[in-house]
Amino acid sequence: MTREEKKVILASSAGTVFEWYDFYLYGSLAAIIGAQFFAPFPEATRNVFALLAFAAGFLVRPFGALVFGRLGDLVGRKYTFLVTILIMGISTFVVGLLPTYESIGWAAPVLLIVLRLLQGLALGGEYGGAVVYVAEHAPNGRRGFYTSWIQTTATMGLLLSLMVILGVRMWTGEQAFAAWGWRIPFLLSIILLAISIWIRMQMNESPAFKKMKEEGTNSKAPISEAFGQWKNAKFAVIALLGLVAGQAVVWYTGQFYALFFLQSILRVDMFTANVLIAWSLILGTAGFVIFGTLSDKIGRKPIILAGCLIAAITYFPVFGFITKTANPALHRAHQSTQVVVLADPNDCSFQFNPTGTSKFTNSCDVAKALLARNSVNYRVEPAPAGQPAKIRIGQTEVASYDAAKLTGDATRTAPAAFTRDVTAALTAAGYPGATNAEIVKLSSFFDVFRAQPFLLVLTLTYLVVLVTMVYGPIAAALVELFPTRIRYTGMSLPYHIGNGWFGGLMPATAFAMIAQSGDIYYGLWYPIVIALGTFVIGLLVVPETKDRDIFADEPAKT
Incomplete structure (x- = not known):
């Protein structure tokens, strides 16, 4: 690798x-931000609004892909991702400087x-620009290796944010951090911004884009050409369903859902859960480069699809082992205690609530939501029509409302x-309470x-390795599907729909599935079904592109 090529990868x-x-x-500090900017509301409501603001960044990512993808195909890769x-x-x-609700009211x-x-719009344009820029500098036969360094950045960004937050928290103390210390990680970003801009200003435009401009073959309308003509649009559909959807759910399961599962389902404290995830990221991140390099030799498709298939086969036993190791008392309670919800089936809803604004008030919904929040495994039995739901825990019955x-x-x-009576009955039946001494704690x-923690780190590292299998080669695979004239636009949209929507909806969907079924592992069917769907579709219709010459500016062959 030449010095110039190293600078390209470093800059991107x-x-x-x-x-x-x-x-x-923002995602890590949503609860604290909610208290600062949505102060007039009760705690639960302001947390909902804080998470809605976080979700807004995910929802607009595909629009950022369209806006900046078009700009990148018209103006150039370098200047577009300087703007992003x-x-x-x-x-x-500016988030770090923003006055709170107490200072400026609803304007905050x-x-x-x-x-x-x-932020969401910029992120929608940034990833595609960085990947295309690196890929168009890479020699044929080495694109998987070169672009795999970009793939490490999401994990390293997550790790960096966790480390900065933990460091500032320990330095300021919890009370000061909640009052003003949360601003420091946001303000520190200005240093990273200055370094990144300085590095990127030293770079030249990509050779493929310069060649296209010199020959006058650039697209005049990248969006309509990429998605309005079936010969190009079909590759966006193939990329989304045959590669990105499965990659997205495996990625979100291995990094985000694993953290959600530890904290929200297994009741592991925030510090311990973040440290366990951070160690798994440290140990597993090299896999991005390993599998990216391997994809140059055996192909992108077999590695990505193998990662999807292995994930689908192993998720249930792996998450079962995490429960048994992280919270043995909860695992024993699941094995030994029968909990039944007796309810009129017409009184029960599917509690899918991605925006956090829906209210489920029926007696069955109230009962199931409380059990789901307490990580209780239960089954539902029909009761006479019109009868309020009851929870039977062992020989004890508690009426809902x-x-x-x-x-x-x-x-x-x-x-x-109701909460008090159910909690007391669960404790008497063997479910661990707040003083659970067996739960992992660092x-x-x-x-x-x-x-105990070392076994958990190894298990979580296995999940990260699956992430690296599907994510390491994906950038090269997407770049190679589209010709230079529409590459930025064409690859960015399916990537951000897959990761922003398929992956971003996972926590809300998984919780609704858990509440519906009464099984804390039932939410895993969401990534399993999508990963298997991607495996089948990818096997049938995704072309192998590792040997394609992207300078030839011809679309991939199906």
């Missing part, structure tokens, strides 16, 4: 690490949401009494060299 990777660092900061990093960096820095949350939308019919003091006392970042 450094900027993209920074982009992901900015993006993950400026928008992302300035938006993030409005400005926050605007900044989140700008219809929240929509409560009035006066009952709106406060009924939920509290005292420091290096307190992982004991049997």
